[in-house]
Amino acid sequence: MSDIKIPRLRTVDKVIPPFSLNQFPPDFGYKLGKEIVYLLATKSTPDLAGPEWEQIFANCIGAIWKPSNVGLDDVVLGVCVWGAKTVKNPNPHSAHTVRLISGRNSPAYSFDQLNLGANPQVIGNDVLSIWNARVESLRVKFSHLRTVVLIKSNDLTQLAVFEFDTVLYPPDEYVWRKNERGNLEGYEKITNSHRFTWQLHGSQFTILEPVPHDCLLISLKSPPKLDKESVLKTLSYDDSWITVTKRK
Numbered sequence: 001m002s003d004i005k006i007p008r009l010r011t012v013d014k015v016i017p018p019f020s021l022n023q024f025p026p027d028f029g030y031k032l033g034k035e036i037v038y039l040l041a042t043k044s045t046p047d048l049a050g051p052e053w054e055q056i057f058a059n060c061i062g063a064i065w066k067p068s069n070v071g072l073d074d075v076v077l078g079v080c081v082w083g084a085k086t087v088k089n090p091n092p093h094s095a096h097t098v099r100l101i102s103g104r105n106s107p108a109y110s111f112d113q114l115n116l117g118a119n120p121q122v123i124g125n126d127v128l129s130i131w132n133a134r135v136e137s138l139r140v141k142f143s144h145l146r147t148v149v150l151i152k153s154n155d156l157t158q159l160a161v162f163e164f165d166t167v168l169y170p171p172d173e174y175v176w177r178k179n180e181r182g183n184l185e186g187y188e189k190i191t192n193s194h195r196f197t198w199q200l201h202g203s204q205f206t207i208l209e210p211v212p213h214d215c216l217l218i219s220l221k222s223p224p225k226l227d228k229e230s231v232l233k234t235l236s237y238d239d240s241w242i243t244v245t246k247r248k
Contacts, residue, residue: 015143017080018061022163024216029161031060033220036156041223046156053150054084070134071103072145072166079143083166085150092151092160093217099197099206100149105130106203120184124176127198127205128186132168149209157222162215169196 054074058065063077075082087098107113107126145166174186186196197206
């Protein structure tokens with residue numbers, strides 16, 4: 001049995017989230033597509049990093065972007081908070097599993113664990129305990145914790161979006177093993193499915209998450225690039241906008 005119990009609370013259970021899990025607002029897909037079309041037209045390369053995705057997602061659902069060091073509460077809308085992740089995949093519409101980099105969980109720092117080559121189960125339990133502590137700290141402030149994932153093709157014309165509840169992982173439900181690279185892998189005891197990877201050097205914690213069947217799929221047409229000189233002319237640019245000096 002798990003030693004982490006989630007009580008049913010009358011006040012919390014009655015707090016309704018902005019929308020049901022993985023059921024985005026009707027215009028969300030078009031708003032997101034419009035943002036990506038603009039990005040492709042204005043950027044020299046089709047690149048979308050994490051912080052930019054956080055801002056775009058917040059804009060698309062009318063939320064507030066509040067970048068966080070923890071990475072679990074970057075987007076806030078009322079009682080609901082999201083961590084936002086991006087993953088590259090050549091075929092987003094057919095992806096079945098994603099690997100989500102989910103922070104650096106260091107037993108050496110959090111538990112003064114000096115022997116990181118010790119029993120994998122001991123280290124793995126510590127890694128999950130660090131994650132659980134971060135999640136618990138947010139449960140005090142928010143009624144609903146979620147993670148939203150954008151799976152993107154290399155040219156950003158194919159996208160898949162889904163979300164899932166950000167949850168606790170009871171350590172006694174997982175078994176940890178060392179792989180051939182010396183990193184640790186966590187497996188569900190019941191299903192024997194690979195769920196976590198923890199890197200000994202760097203303490204990077206990765207969660208393997210299945211992609212739901214009802215994830216949102218978006219395809220878009222790549223727009224022509226905006227001509228730099230034409231944009232500057234539209235802005236009535238003049239060299240007087242710029243001051244160039246040297247340190248004296």
